[in-house]
């Protein structure tokens with residue numbers, strides 16, 4: 001095996017602020033710098049990952065596993081924050097650094113990579129022995145989304161700067177697109193990159209073969225059942241302690257009220273308004289923040305995975321899980337726990353099956369026919385697409401199909417058992433992550449309640465016959481249905497929604513007497529904020545659920561207005577600037593969100609608030625095309641250009657990123673270009689300047 005590693009102060013990142021070092025303990029942060037002794041003598045790669053919601057972290061671990069399996073080399077996976085960046089020039093020649101970086105905001109690094117990027121970008125960067133990285137060899141993988149203008153900006157900037165500093169890249173910069181398939185982009189990039197890495201470092205394939213990341217021990221005796229995790233995410237949750245809630249310790253918030261926002265019986269979709277009671281929890285929020293909702297998996301998928309792995313009878317068995325290589329793989333959830341809790345709360349078994357997971361399970365097929373089928377599917381991208389992805393099949397379903405089993409829930413007990421070691425399941429299935437919702441209330445109006453506006457996702461896959469149900473939005477919809485004791489008829493748009501276990505770990509998510517459920521949540525801060533001055537015009541564009549944060553913005557201004565009037569009298573708002581909301585939905589009588597509230601807000605704001613509405617399937621342009629928010633914006637172009645260019649208006653766009661947000665930006669660029677007497681490029685430059693000055697902000701998703 002090639003030489004040893006000698007890194008001091010290696011760097012890495014991760015939203016969870018956990019470190020993958022020796023001596024790692026779940027939930028604890030180890031802050032000492034890394035030294036040679038800690039690393040041992042067999043680590044040849046250092047991976048630094050910048051992740052906000054865990055995808056970059058997951059892919060960093062995947063690269064690490066693969067390098068270890070193929071070449072028998074040690075890989076140290078590290079969080080990019082906190083560490084001593086200036087020692088990067090000490091990485092020996094027979095080591096390489098692998099950077100796995102996601103991009104956020106508008107081309108910004110993830111929270112935990114901000115300091116790292118600032119350090120690297122500074123013109124007077126100083127490492128321990130100078131200002132160059134001539135000895136450093138590195139590999140770069142970026143995670144982004146093409147619907148964002150600044151696609152994979154972080155890894156691009158890192159790579160450019162590394163080159164300037166004299167570091168030598170191995171392979172191409174990998175760029176994964178979350179809008180298409182991170183998985184496929186990663187698979188297309190990694191083989192050639194790993195080969196070039198091996199060539200560069202003189203590594204030989206076949207050194208180790210298949211390796212385990214974890215040991216699993218089924219516990220026959222449980223010394224303290226109160227310490228077993230049944231779906232809780234943090235030690236404090238075991239005792240039901242309230243307080244200190246964040247991304248590691250969500251708050252099980254009582255659902256204060258919840259109702260349907262679309263017109264029932266008319267709309268072909270459902271949209272849930274939900275208010276969470278956060279009084280006494282210590283949770284606070286600001287307008288523009290996001291609420292993270294921690295979903296659970298549907299019972300049918302939980303049972304399917306248990307059945308396929310032959311664990312139906314052992315669902316309540318308590319297991320203890322230890323990492324065999326904490327520098328590389330951490331146990332992705334708290335333990336000891338049960339098989340049932342792992343599939344219900346901790347692993348993402350409801351996502352579409354991934355080709356990589358299928359490849360990892362080929363060796364454990366129950367018979368030769370299943371093995372051959374699975375191998376083909378995992379190797380042939382087109383076959384996988386047409387037979388699996390285009391049907392929206394999930395992992396458990398694929399394993400059943402490949403073994404020739406029925407997918408009907410009632411046939412689960414007779415399904416073929418796959419002898420997959422449980423440690424491989426943990427290694428190959430992503431952990432379940434929270435979903436984010438733009439908060440739709442203002443803390444000035446509802447300090448103790450956080451509102452969200454969630455459209456319920458249900459779609460037909462290109463080739464499937466059955467609907468696919470989005471995980472978290474249908475979980476929220478089920479909470480609403482159960483809490484309000486609603487019945488669902490055959491014609492109801494919710495008919496067929498999967499069944500979720502809503503009572504939570506130890507039944508703590510249901511207050512039987514009050515008939516009230518709890519949902520685990522935490523608040524994520526955002527930079528999507530109103531200007532402080534009420535004299536600056538505000539232009540908000542939010543069709544569909546994109547209106548959510550603007551309800552919060554308008555409520556915020558209403559609360560300020562009411563106070564101002566109380567203090568200054570009836571004329572208090574006379575020098576306030578216009579607040580304009582461009583909203584779009586399909587039809588007034590179908591999906592107009594919060595229709596009755598806007599008039600009330602306008603009155604309280606002395607009609608400084610203007611609502612412009614496009615009804616895309618009811619009111620059309622003269623040429624017969626759909627009239628969208630950007631058509632209204634174009635109609636108002638003279639006024640908008642004046643507000644943006646002369647009155648320094650702040651512009652906000654929220655909602656669907658790929659079509660709507662891009663079309664709206666395109667329209668704004670046209671308007672501003674013309675107003676400035678130039679062309680489209682002039683408008684684009686103006687938009688860029690507005691973004692740089694935080695006068696144009698986007699909160700979009702795909």
Ligand SMILES: Cc1cc2nc3c(=O)[nH]c(=O)nc-3n(C[C@H](O)[C@H](O)[C@H](O)COP(=O)(O)OP(=O)(O)OC[C@H]3O[C@@H](n4cnc5c(N)ncnc54)[C@H](O)[C@@H]3O)c2cc1C
Pocket residue numbers: 290435436437438439453454455456457459460461469470471472473474545546548699700701702
């Ligand atoms: C910052 C931010 C703010 C957000 N705010 C809101 C909000 O205010 N309101 C709101 O309703 N949502 C909002 N979302 C979206 C929300 O986070 C979830 O993504 C959404 O509710 C779907 O989650 P789910 O768990 O139900 O679906 P999942 O189970 O996560 O399924 C979603 C996945 O299904 C696939 N998919 C979706 N539609 C199709 C289709 N037609 N064909 C094929 N595949 C498809 C895609 O791969 C998609 O990623 C926001 C997202 C972000 C990032």
Ligand SMILES: NC(=O)c1ccc[n+]([C@@H]2O[C@H](COP(=O)([O-])OP(=O)(O)OC[C@H]3O[C@@H](n4cnc5c(N)ncnc54)[C@H](OP(=O)(O)O)[C@@H]3O)[C@@H](O)[C@H]2O)c1
Pocket residue numbers: 455457470543544545546584585586591614615616617626628629630655656659660661663664701702
């Ligand atoms: N992450 C997720 O999975 C997630 C979560 C929420 C929403 N979404 C997706 O995001 C999209 C928006 O969802 P939504 O429910 O909030 O909104 P929506 O109800 O689908 O759309 C709101 C309005 O925007 C219009 N619209 C469509 N394309 C547009 C464009 N290019 N420019 C301007 N307006 C446009 C729609 O018109 P028409 O429909 O008549 O064309 C409709 O009038 C949907 O595709 C939805 O599936 C995804």
Ligand SMILES: Cc1cc2nc3c(=O)[nH]c(=O)nc-3n(C[C@H](O)[C@H](O)[C@H](O)COP(=O)(O)O)c2cc1C
Pocket residue numbers: 050051052053054055056057102103104105106107108110143144145146148149150151152153178182700
């Ligand atoms: C709010 C938000 C903003 C984003 N901004 C960008 C962006 O500006 N450029 C980009 O390429 N990707 C952007 N993305 C996509 C993420 O980089 C991508 O989803 C990535 O897989 C996230 O990795 P993580 O889970 O490790 O944080 C954004 C995603 C979200 C949710």
